[in-house]
Amino acid sequence: MRIREGDIIKGRWSKKSYEVIKKLGEGGLGIVFLTKCMDDGQKYAVKVFDNVMNAAREYRLLKEFSHLQYIPYVYGLDDMLSGQAGFIVMEYIHGDNLQSFLKCYKLSVKNVIGISVVLLKLLGEFHKKGYAYADLKPENIMIDKNKKLLRIVDIGGLMKFGMGVKEYTPRFDRASWGYGLRKADRAYDLFGLGILLLELLSGRRCNPDRCELKDLLRNIKFTSPVVYNIVEMCFKGEDVNRVFDYAYSNYKKENMAAAKIDKFLNIFLTVGLVFLFLFVLIWYNTIL
Incomplete structure (x- = not known):
């Protein structure tokens, strides 16, 4: 039609x-x-x-x-x-999907860890009900500009555990990489998430090639050991709650570190303004 x-x-x-x-x-x-x-x-x-x-x-x-x-x-x-x-x-969700967003912007390590936290939380909710999402890709993830949230816009790919996956994107599909069956289970979702995180941090599209994957993992380990560890846990198919706990604890650490930097910069700026004011005051009194 x-x-x-x-x-x-x-x-x-x-x-x-x-x-x-x-x-x-x-x-x-x-x-x-x-x-x-x-x-x-x-x-x-x-x-x-x-x-x-x-x-x-x-x-x-x-x-x-x-x-x-x-x-x-x-x-x-x-x-x-x-x-x-x-x-x-x-x-109607007003915003951009991750695919479009990445054409214009590069994500920071903190952003990528934050996205992993949200997606792990969501996958955990699906898994509780016996579903695998099986269609995790940037096009299906929206950045809601009004609510300031990540949103999943297509859940038609949800499959009951044990069913064969029919609708998939090769680069997020475990079987296309030769790492397992094209079957809906917890590990299938986590593998797709691992590939997605690699793409988000590297800014490169991952094609099913084991040699290329090893190179990407080496680069990611140097860029962010935390994201590397999350990806490795996903590829091993570890419990989604354990991966979530690890990602969430490190996301909180990233926020605390950023808050300390902001506090230091604010103090530095305040002290700098005070000294500038005193300098101008002394200079003004001198010329008088």
């Missing part, structure tokens, strides 16, 4: 209409559009699926994890008035 800017998406059951403003993104299961609801005038992200069952499944998953602030809020599930497609209505 082709949907263009200016088209109207109308719900069969809700009777609500959404005017398409622009296309936001496209995944293996559906296409996401920024829309304006013609009933309340608000902006929403509407994801359209060719398969109604896929729409219902993603809606159910969004509802199941709606208590997590990192997941978009979902407002409704409906069928299109014309055709056989289904769609879900979600909150």
Whole structure:
């Protein structure tokens, strides 16, 4: 089904209409559009699926994890008035995905550790319910400019443990690197996270090549031993809570170190201003 800017998406059951403003993104299961609801005038992200069952499944998953602030809020599930497609209505997240962000900015070590903390926390929540995310990539991670949060915008890739992974991106896929099966489990997610962290810190795209991976790991170990250790723990498939605890404790240390530097700079600036004031005062009295 082709949907263009200016088209109207109308719900069969809700009777609500959404005017398409622009296309936001496209995944293996559906296409996401920024829309304006013609009933309340608000902006929403509407994801359209060719398969109604896929729409219902993603809606159910969004509802199941709606208590997590990192997941978009979902407002409704409906069928299109014309055709056989289904769609879900979600909150519109104003911001950039990590893929776009990295084209303009380079992340610091502290940023990368902070991102690892959020993603490990989120993966831990999925794993508790018996799901692997299986589709962790920069395009699916949004920087919410309004809420100042990282958000996951596509959870259609969630798979029950033990199932074969069908939708994947080769460079984040354990099997493409020859490090295990293409099967949904805890270690599959952690391997993908390890590759993602390497890309974020190095600024380089990782392609499935073991020799290149070894070179990247050597460079990362020199740049940040902490990120190196997080990546190594991910590749070994260690318990997600243990990796989270390690990443979180080091993130707090980074914040404390930054706070000390800020405090020192503030003191230095204050003392400098006092001396400058005294110097000007003495100089002024001298010329008088």
